[in-house]
Amino acid sequence: MKVIISGDHAGMTIRNEVKSLLEEMGIEYEDTGCSCETSVDYPDYALPAAQRVADGEFDRGILICGTGIGMSIAANKVKGIRCALTHDVYSAKLTRMHNDSNMIAMGERVIGPGLAREIAKVWLETDFDGGRHANRIGKIAEYEGQ
Numbered sequence: 001m002k003v004i005i006s007g008d009h010a011g012m013t014i015r016n017e018v019k020s021l022l023e024e025m026g027i028e029y030e031d032t033g034c035s036c037e038t039s040v041d042y043p044d045y046a047l048p049a050a051q052r053v054a055d056g057e058f059d060r061g062i063l064i065c066g067t068g069i070g071m072s073i074a075a076n077k078v079k080g081i082r083c084a085l086t087h088d089v090y091s092a093k094l095t096r097m098h099n100d101s102n103m104i105a106m107g108e109r110v111i112g113p114g115l116a117r118e119i120a121k122v123w124l125e126t127d128f129d130g131g132r133h134a135n136r137i138g139k140i141a142e143y144e145g146q
Helices: 009-025 043-054 069-075 089-097 113-125 132-144
Strands: 002-007 028-031 060-065 083-085 103-107
Touching (some): 009 028, 009 060, 009 103, 009 113, 060 069, 069 083, 069 103, 103 113
Parallel strands (some): 083 103
């Protein structure tokens, strides 16, 4: 598995924590997030990362900003992206099992680094159930014109 991770100025602590987790899990990743503490625009980081997942360069992507909301909205504008805003382990697991999410977004101002690690770990380790859920994902892809 190959993962892209990105974030704005408000997500640097959790981004570093998730990168440590990826290293521990032996998952190849690329960090394209900002390395500054001054305010930047989250679409400048979310959109390119999402496009690289949609293009197949990466299997999955993890986005982190202050709340995760802006990043998830931006990422979901990219055709083929199913980015879920996740602030709990249960949602992270179900978004993989039922929605085949290929990206998640988390908010550093909402959750702490320990929970971010748990969410990312469960999300990375959970497979898509397929079955009736594949039909639903197919309807979304059809609407997108894929």
